[in-house]
Amino acid sequence: MTHSDTAGSARLLTPADIRRLADRLGVRPTKTLGQNFVIDAGTVRRIVRASGVAADDVVVEVGPGLGSLTLALLPHVRRVTAVEIDRTLAAALPDTVREHAPDLADRLEVVTADAMRVTGIPGPEPTALVANLPYNVAVPVVLHLLELLPSLRRGLVMVQAEVADRLAAGPGSRTYGAPSVKAAWYADVRRAGAIGRNVFWPAPNVDSGLVELRRRPEPATTASRAEVFAVIDAAFAQRRKTLRAALATLAGSAPAAEAALRAAGVAPSIRGEALGVTEFARIAEHLRVPG
The missing domain is CATH 3.40.50.150 (Vaccinia Virus protein VP39)
Incomplete structure (x- = not known):
């Protein structure tokens, strides 16, 4: 109709x-x-x-x-x-x-x-x-x-x-x-x-x-939406910071953030504004949030 x-x-x-x-x-x-x-x-x-x-x-x-x-x-x-x-x-x-x-x-x-x-x-x-x-x-x-x-x-x-x-x-x-x-x-x-x-x-x-x-279908990921959104929020909270620095608090330390980023195939030196939603989902999969 x-x-x-x-x-x-x-x-x-x-x-x-x-x-x-x-x-x-x-x-x-x-x-x-x-x-x-x-x-x-x-x-x-x-x-x-x-x-x-x-x-x-x-x-x-x-x-x-x-x-x-x-x-x-x-x-x-x-x-x-x-x-x-x-x-x-x-x-x-x-x-x-x-x-x-x-x-x-x-x-x-x-x-x-x-x-x-x-x-x-x-x-x-x-x-x-x-x-x-x-x-x-x-x-x-x-x-x-x-x-x-x-x-x-x-x-x-x-x-x-x-x-x-x-x-x-x-x-x-x-x-x-x-x-x-x-x-x-x-x-x-x-x-x-x-x-x-x-x-x-x-x-x-x-x-x-x-x-x-x-x-459209949500990204295929083992991370939950809440986990992915927490990574997104942290990445953009201080836009000018590299992801290694921006995700340090969420990961528990800057080295832990760097390890998660490398495991996700993302350069620790880039900023959040360079990534799409699928990359953020991949980071969330490798980021084990303390506690």
């Missing part, structure tokens, strides 16, 4: 709708929750197109806010599970959908929760993550959901441009770091476009970017 095979349509929110809705709910976007509401219908349509979702997809949307992206998604997918931390917004979303897309209201499920602490998603297994993520928690939310929901096959998230660069960076890049390697544990990640500031209310003082994630 394709988008056009699905029944029902939605009237997307206009900037006037959004301000009216916010007034009615007494909602003022807050910096604390990283709220910047998308007020441009063209942008939410673009996100849905770029996400590649189809009629049989079950989408997790984090931080639906007033419902702009939710309404754009509903006609094209089987179900949207919206995870919203703000109780007022979570309570209002079903009414907004009933008003703007009455025949699609049964496709929506709202979970009032912090996406970083959620331990499960009700209903059918989610297959896609599509979200305008709050800037301040974008990386931990993406990593948490990829770990929590192995059924997620793909994702498209809108994040701060700098975060988009970090998530999609490859080894050797200036923006490559722990978020890049951890995201690569789960998925192939790439930049999928840029978004200007004027599509939001309030307009943020930074640009945004779209990031596409496509699930």
Whole structure:
């Protein structure tokens, strides 16, 4: 089935709708929750197109806010599970959908929760993550959901441009770091476009970017994800240090770190930014953490 095979349509929110809705709910976007509401219908349509979702997809949307992206998604997918931390917004979303897309209201499920602490998603297994993520928690939310929901096959998230660069960076890049390697544990990640500031209310003082994630098999390794991530964190905690020095504390000593690196076929004198996720997994296999 394709988008056009699905029944029902939605009237997307206009900037006037959004301000009216916010007034009615007494909602003022807050910096604390990283709220910047998308007020441009063209942008939410673009996100849905770029996400590649189809009629049989079950989408997790984090931080639906007033419902702009939710309404754009509903006609094209089987179900949207919206995870919203703000109780007022979570309570209002079903009414907004009933008003703007009455025949699609049964496709929506709202979970009032912090996406970083959620331990499960009700209903059918989610297959896609599509979200305008709050800037301040974008990386931990993406990593948490990829770990929590192995059924997620793909994702498209809108994040701060700098975060988009970090998530999609490859080894050797200036923006490559722990978020890049951890995201690569789960998925192939790439930049999928840029978004200007004027599509939001309030307009943020930074640009945004779209990031596409496509699930791939995790690296074949005898080390656990937690062990590999501990090596990644240590390697990037002090970027300018060689791996021999950066992993010394984790290994118990610099000579122990050097022995593990040599056993993994990695030169002790290089830095973490030169390695991909498979090399970090190999190091973790040879690194016996003290205690």
